[in-house]
Amino acid sequence: MAVRDRARGGLGTEAARPDGIPKVRGDFAFSSDLHVDGMLWGRTLRSPHPHARIRTLDVTPALAIAGVSAVITADDVPGELHYGLISADQPVFARDVVRFVGEPIAAVAADHPETARRALEAIIVEYDVLTPLVDAEAAAGWEPIHPDGNVIRSVVIRRGDAAATGDVIVEGTYEIGMQDQAFLGPESGLAIPAEDGSIDLHVATQWTHSDRDQVAACLAMPTDMIRLHLAGVGGAFGAREDVSMQVHASLLAKVARRPVKMSYLRDESFVGHVHRHPARFWMRHHADRDGTLRRVEVRTTFDGGAYASSSMAVIGNAARFSVGPYRVESVDIEATAVRTNNPPCGAMRGFGSVQVCFAHESQMDLLAAELGMDPVELRLHNALRTGDRLPTGQVLRGAAPVAECIRAAMAHPMPDASPDEVLARPGGAGRTSTATEIRRGTGLAVGIKNLMYSEGENDTASATVRLAGGVATVKSAAAEVGQGFVTIAQQIVREVLGVEEVVFHSASTAEVASAGSTSASRQTWMSGGAVAQASRLVAAAICQAVALREGLTPEEVSLDGTTVVTPTARIPLADAVPDQPIEIATTFHHAPTEPLDEDGQGDADVSFAFAAHRAVVDVDPDLGLVRVVQITTGQDVGRVLHPTQLLGQVEGGTVQGMGLAVMEEIVVQDGFVKNPSFTDYLLPTTLDAPEILATFIEEPEPDAPFGAKGVGEPPIISSGPAVVAAIRDATGAPLRRMPVRPADVALG
Amino acid sequence: MTETNPTAWPAESTYALRVNGTEHQVPDSWVGESLLHVLRERLGLYGSKNACEQGECGSCTVLVDGRPVCACLELAAGCIDADVRTVECVAAGELLHDVQAALLAEGGVQCGFCTPGFVVAISELLDRSPDPGPLEVREALSGNLCRCTGYSRIFEAVTSVVEVRRGRP
Ligand code: FES
Numbered sequence: 027m028a029v030r031d032r033a034r035g036g037l038g039t040e041a042a043r044p045d046g047i048p049k050v051r052g053d054f055a056f057s058s059d060l061h062v063d064g065m066l067w068g069r070t071l072r073s074p075h076p077h078a079r080i081r082t083l084d085v086t087p088a089l090a091i092a093g094v095s096a097v098i099t100a101d102d103v104p105g106e107l108h109y110g111l112i113s114a115d116q117p118v119f120a121r122d123v124v125r126f127v128g129e130p131i132a133a134v135a136a137d138h139p140e141t142a143r144r145a146l147e148a149i150i151v152e153y154d155v156l157t158p159l160v161d162a163e164a165a166a167g168w169e170p171i172h173p174d175g176n177v178i179r180s181v182v183i184r185r186g187d188a189a190a191t192g193d194v195i196v197e198g199t200y201e202i203g204m205q206d207q208a209f210l211g212p213e214s215g216l217a218i219p220a221e222d223g224s225i226d227l228h229v230a231t232q233w234t235h236s237d238r239d240q241v242a243a244c245l246a247m248p249t250d251m252i253r254l255h256l257a258g259v260g261g262a263f264g265a266r267e268d269v270s271m272q273v274h275a276s277l278l279a280k281v282a283r284r285p286v287k288m289s290y291l292r293d294e295s296f297v298g299h300v301h302r303h304p305a306r307f308w309m310r311h312h313a314d315r316d317g318t319l320r321r322v323e324v325r326t327t328f329d330g331g332a333y334a335s336s337s338m339a340v341i342g343n344a345a346r347f348s349v350g351p352y353r354v355e356s357v358d359i360e361a362t363a364v365r366t367n368n369p370p371c372g373a374m375r376g377f378g379s380v381q382v383c384f385a386h387e388s389q390m391d392l393l394a395a396e397l398g399m400d401p402v403e404l405r406l407h408n409a410l411r412t413g414d415r416l417p418t419g420q421v422l423r424g425a426a427p428v429a430e431c432i433r434a435a436m437a438h439p440m441p442d443a444s445p446d447e448v449l450a451r452p453g454g455a456g457r458t459s460t461a462t463e464i465r466r467g468t469g470l471a472v473g474i475k476n477l478m479y480s481e482g483e484n485d486t487a488s489a490t491v492r493l494a495g496g497v498a499t500v501k502s503a504a505a506e507v508g509q510g511f512v513t514i515a516q517q518i519v520r521e522v523l524g525v526e527e528v529v530f531h532s533a534s535t536a537e538v539a540s541a542g543s544t545s546a547s548r549q550t551w552m553s554g555g556a557v558a559q560a561s562r563l564v565a566a567a568i569c570q571a572v573a574l575r576e577g578l579t580p581e582e583v584s585l586d587g588t589t590v591v592t593p594t595a596r597i598p599l600a601d602a603v604p605d606q607p608i609e610i611a612t613t614f615h616h617a618p619t620e621p622l623d624e625d626g627q628g629d630a631d632v633s634f635a636f637a638a639h640r641a642v643v644d645v646d647p648d649l650g651l652v653r654v655v656q657i658t659t660g661q662d663v664g665r666v667l668h669p670t671q672l673l674g675q676v677e678g679g680t681v682q683g684m685g686l687a688v689m690e691e692i693v694v695q696d697g698f699v700k701n702p703s704f705t706d707y708l709l710p711t712t713l714d715a716p717e718i719l720a721t722f723i724e725e726p727e728p729d730a731p732f733g734a735k736g737v738g739e740p741p742i743i744s745s746g747p748a749v750v751a752a753i754r755d756a757t758g759a760p761l762r763r764m765p766v767r768p769a770d771v772a773l774g
Numbered sequence: 775m776t777e778t779n780p781t782a783w784p785a786e787s788t789y790a791l792r793v794n795g796t797e798h799q800v801p802d803s804w805v806g807e808s809l810l811h812v813l814r815e816r817l818g819l820y821g822s823k824n825a826c827e828q829g830e831c832g833s834c835t836v837l838v839d840g841r842p843v844c845a846c847l848e849l850a851a852g853c854i855d856a857d858v859r860t861v862e863c864v865a866a867g868e869l870l871h872d873v874q875a876a877l878l879a880e881g882g883v884q885c886g887f888c889t890p891g892f893v894v895a896i897s898e899l900l901d902r903s904p905d906p907g908p909l910e911v912r913e914a915l916s917g918n919l920c921r922c923t924g925y926s927r928i929f930e931a932v933t934s935v936v937e938v939r940r941g942r943p
């Protein structure tokens with residue numbers, strides 16, 4: 027067996043983040059930090075109505091203000107009037123009709139943010155207010171609010187014996203509120219027009235090439251005239267997969283012929299990006315006395331809001347994973363995403379799997395209670411294993427350590443009793459809970475998530491690796507949003523080429539082909555795969571060059587790990603061609619997937635990842651206050667590439683999931699967002715964060731580069747449902763809705 | 775419509791601010807500008823972040839006369855004669871402050887947008903209270919939001935600084 031040289035900072039090590047030092051010093055340039063001399067400030071005029079006809083739009087008073095350089099509306103859009111991630115159905119600016127509160131109508135560029143704000147106030151818009159469609163379940167029968175209709179996509183999955191039933195049947199309805207990604211770095215960017223009419227757009231995004239294509243289409247410019255550069259990204263979680271200010275800033279810069287910076291304020295951010303879909307479910311589970319699931323029936327509606335964004339993909343996930351990580355032969359699933367006059371919804375970490383997890387895990391607990399069975403045992407009994415068939419008929423071929431995840435989550439020690447200090451009680455410094463009233467509860471939930479895109483959407487990732495003078499450089503457009511792909515890419519190159527010094531160059535759209543989106547837990551697999559593939563091609567090219575130089579046949583030169591072996595010598599790869607730079611660009615593909623047929627059957631997914639969470643909570647049942655004390659997890663990761671970064675993904679995702687369980691909800695009433703601030707939209711703080719204990723299950727995924735699965739999404743899927751289950755355990759309240767509000771606990 | 779009368783805009787004024795020990799002239803500033811806006815857009819000190827500009831997130835945390843404040847809530851003109859310290863003066867030249875080094879070593883930095891605020895807030899906490907209990911740490915940092923980490927690695931960083939400063943490994 028060949029012993030591989032373990033490169034310093036290679037896979038499995040605690041390699042340092044290349045962006046770490048600038049980030050702790052305050053030197054790292056986030057998109058909102060960008061500035062150039064003579065730049066203007068852009069701002070957006072937005073609809074105050076969920077549904078209205080625009081009667082008059084007069085921007086001349088704004089243009090008359092000193093310091094205002096440009097005001098643009100739909101009339102100024104030279105190219106495509108609409109954009110969108112999957113289907114171009116969202117107007118760059120509303121022209122005749124507005125469909126949600128916050129829809130852009132015009133944008134201004136001025137010498138100072140305050141001038142820009144005043145210019146917006148000077149624009150005259152008159153509306154005929156229309157009745158908004160705000161109830162998702164009424165959407166299908168309502169007159170179309172958009173030319174594309176009100177049903178964005180309906181997915182049916184039917185499989186097995188429709189007459190199948192079991193000894194026990196449980197049925198429930200569930201509801202999930204709208205969650206915000208709430209990244210901290212505001213939507214922002216800087217568009218700089220060049221002499222030749224081309225534009226450099228520096229922006230925080232998850233996918234530069236998709237943004238570039240959408241901007242170019244709307245500006246009626248060839249794609250090479252728009253150069254997208256990734257600016258520092260202050261978190262993303264799905265909210266930067268869609269275009270926000272990209273088209274507006276570019277068009278303002280083009281019209282004003284000056285650089286334009288845009289940066290949303292927090293209240294604007296709450297309407298300026300898509301959110302996690304609110305959803306409603308009905309589910310019916312049939313099982314035998316021994317707990318074996320016989321049939322699952324699902325009906326669900328996801329509220330997509332005014333524009334499609336990625337709703338069609340989200341609802342596909344919701345349908346495919348609505349049964350959860352369990353084996354069941356007979357299913358009848360109908361999942362529909364609809365259009366309403368509510369804020370648009372699209373990608374958020376977990377992407378459809380989060381909503382369904384709350385419903386299927388609530389059902390599993392109901393079923394366990396009905397059977398008089400331990401909920402852990404019920405899940406273990408039905409847990410998916412490699413070789414099982416999914417509701418789509420797809421056979422699960424990769425690693426599926428679902429039972430191991432459950433056992434690992436349960437194996438962690440239970441927390442001590444909470445210290446009798448006010449801050450540690452439910453309600454914290456509010457000092458309202460009475461220590462003697464507090465009850466403790468425990469809950470378990472398990473989730474499943476697909477990795478990469480699905481249903482025949484065969485995404486790819488490109489990357490370039492260059493080796494020169496003993497230094498390797500990776501050029502990639504993979505968006506680093508905080509997850510640490512920049513570290514992983516360096517580790518991969520070190521591992522394959524054995525060089526220590528690896529530079530990660532975040533390349534613009536002019537320099538490399540697309541890396542695809544930083545979403546669907548896909549970059550480690552896809553862009554990591556591209557970096558590995560390019561590195562291996564570089565190694566092969568070095569072997570060839572050595573053969574040529576030494577007058578050897580190709581067969582006489584081989585690789586042993588990161589060492590070139592010839593009949594007479596062993597040379598480290600990096601030293602084998604000291605002077606001659608070798609650069610190779612490549613594109614990585616995953617195994618192809620196929621679309622679902624009319625019965626929802628097909629090999630729609632590349633791979634799956636699983637996690638289980640156990641939550642322990644303290645509840646004051648009279649006041650409805652909850653403190654999450656501890657969450658433990660077992661997660662299927664394939665292989666640990668960077669222990670601390672992995673832990674960071676798991677802890678961060680788990681706390682986001684906990685936030686959805688007990689405090690995070692965008693409250694929308696009649697189409698209006700009622701809480702667009704961090705005072706009213708509550709994010710978990712240091713006082714809310716529970717203790718988190720994690721175990722990683724390393725069962726290498728056969729098709730994945732280095733056996734590693736994506737790890738970003740599984741932590742957020744079942745953590746929230748586990749917390750809700752724990753609150754039920756503590757209180758006995760039915761809790762059919764997530765997030766759980768104090769009244770749901772206190773009043774049942 | 776709100777009435778707009780450009781001639782009634784507030785007068786611009788020039789004043790001096792002492793930031794990180796250096797006197798800076800702030801020319802042509804509007805009186806209503808926040809300390810955060812002046813630090814970032816007039817003095818080019820972009821280290822203090824602007825996640826909310828409403829006093830809700832702590833990403834803009836700076837010290838004014840040694841007290842941690844949200845720079846987005848302070849009027850810059852109100853800080854004339856005060857000593858303003860930002861994240862940019864925490865490291866000693868190339869050498870990272872132990873809080874900065876610990877945040878990196880423990881994995882407390884992901885996107886990094888909250889990080890400058892945490893660096894300032896943690897340093898101030900440990901200067902004031904060298905051996906804080908876990909709940910004291912949580913309470914002291916509860917005005918600093920982080921959306922990426924779930925806070926555990928940040929708590930680990932605080933613990934490791936306390937232990938190293940106490941002379942324990
Ligand atoms: S930016 Fe000042 S507290 Fe958020």
Ligand code: FES
Pocket residue numbers: 210260261508882883884885886887888889919920921922923
């Ligand atoms: S690291 Fe992203 S907000 Fe804290």
